[in-house]
Amino acid sequence: MPVTMANVSGPDLCGALEDDARTLAELVGPAEEELAGLPLPGLRDEAQRQLAASLVDSCRRARTAFLHRHAPAVYDALTDRRRTPLRLAELARAGAERFPGLLPTDAQMAEEATRTQADKEGREIDQGIFFRALLADPSVGEHLIDSMLAPTPRALGLLSVFRAEGRVDLGAVLLERRDDVAHLTLNNQHCLNAEDNRLIDDLETAVDLVLLDDQISVGVVRGGVMTHPRYTGRRVFCAGINLKDLHAGRISFVDFLLRRELGYINKLMHGLLVDPSPDAYPERTLHKPWLAVVDSFAIGGGMQLLLVFDHVIAADDAFLSLPAAQEGIVPGLGNFRLSRMTGARLARRVILGGRRIRTTDPEAALVCDEVVASQAMDAAVEKAVRELAAPAVLANRMMLNLADEPRDGLRRYLAEFALVQARRLYAADVMAKVGRFSTPSVRQPADGGHAP
Known part of the structure; x- marks a missing residue:
């Protein structure tokens, strides 16, 4: 019998985990079979679109209801009662295997990876439902955040x-230790340091190495010298999310949009977990002071990064912006952090209205600590590095960050972000906007990002 809204709309959950898991699998299985028989989303007629929408919506309501009852038990089953911490991608894969119908399988995600964003079924929304439920539970969410603060296997292998x-060249990031200072140079040359899956992986690896190396006292992040025709010989900090990759379906929800927030950005702010024991002494986490150096522009994710640094130096010809609302997505934790730095009104003008801040504007002082001429940048960096290396800085920046960003508030924001961002990735307005980047000739720079 064809699956319709009427016969998949309400799972009969009895309260026992294994029984409800079987009910979920029996509901989702036939719906997935019927969905697989439909044309690609962009080729469906109106009746097929309505059928697909009813199938997908009903399955998502069932997953949400299941997780509302069982999120802690699901997490415990996947992590051996929290004795085996798993990262985001590992959790999503384990959840798909252990609880059929709850999450997309590897095969389904591999199929999605062959499609443009507009032709995907939006299975990452199901991952958003899953991570929202986990992060919304205080105990589970705390454990998951801790799991993502641990060093990555890649970093441990390179340590x-x-x-x-x-020195280690990671590809999109060059990491060098000079005396007791780590210099992370962003070299995602093909897209003006726009963010993509590779850059996120390289940045987390580099941040881990800095925090693990006891010869380093301060970390410095700066954009490399570009080869792009419009910026040849100039440094660029970051052009934001790579919109060309987003259109092509190459931006991962789990490995990029969630991982960047719970991974390297959270490590910059709250340190690297080296001892998960609650009674660890003298500390559970390793911390370092961080300095950002902004040349040319910090757009989107680039501006978001500045909100977690201890000191920001910007060139006097640079600008900052968070254009995510104009593109239809959520600017990471920018909504969570910007208001406390700039005040609510300016934060709304930046995030909702697209207000661009030039570093010579008075408002720039709310985000940048110093604005200097380009030729004075190196000297300003050297001076700031020495100040950040002072013995008391480390303890005080840790306490400031705890006061500014209590873990429970961070967890609750991340829970809602997980689902809201996943849904925005597949919204019709987002598809229309990123479609402009399907060919290199549409906009300059031709290779993604937001830069003018």
Whole structure:
């Protein structure tokens, strides 16, 4: 019998985990079979679109109801009662295997990866439902945040080489130790340091290495010298999310949009977890002071980054912006952090209205600590590094960050962000806007990002 809204709209959940898991699988299985028989989303007629919408909506309501009852038990089943911490991608994969119908399978995600964003079924929304439920539970959410603060296997594998040589080229990020200072240079050259899956992975690896290396006292993040025709010979900080990759379906919800917030950005702010024990002494996490150096522009994710740094130096010909609302998505934790730095009114003008802040504007002082001429940047960096290396800075920046960003508030924001952002990725207005970046000739720079 064809699956319709009437016969998949209400799962009969009895309260027992395994029984409800079977009910969910029995409901979702036939719906998925019927959905698989439809044309690609962009090729469906009106009746097929309505059928697909009813199937998908009913399955998502069932998943939400299941997780509302069972999120802690699901998490415990996947992590061996929290004895085996899992990162986001590992959790999503384990959840799909252990609870059929709850999350997209590897095969379904592989199929999605072959499609443009507009032709996907939006299975990442199901991942958003899953992570929202986990993060919304205080105990589960705390454990998941801790799991994502641990060093990555890639960083641990590179640590001995970096300690010995003081340099590692990760691809999109060059990491160098000069004396006791780590210099992270963003070199995502093909897109003016726009953010993509590779950059997120390289940045988390680099941040881990800095925090693990006891020879380093301060970390500095700066954009590299570009080869792009419009910026040849100039440094660029970050052009924001790579919109061309987003249109092509190459921006991952789990490995990019969630991982950047729970991974390297959270580590910049709250440190690297090195001992998960609640009674760890003298500390559970490793911290370092961080300095950002902004040349040319910090757009989108680039501006979001500035909100977690201890000191920001910007060139006097640079600008800052958070254009995510104009593109239809949520600017990460920018909504969570910007208001406390700029006040609510300016934050709304920046996020909702697209207000661009030039570093010579008075408002720039709310985000940047220093604005200097380009030729004076190196000297300003050297001076700031020495100040950040003072012994008491480390303890005080940790306490300031705890006061500014209590873990429970962070967790609750991340829970809502997980679902809201996943849904925005597949909204019709977002598809229309990122479609402009489907060919290199549409906009300059031709290779993604937001830069003018």
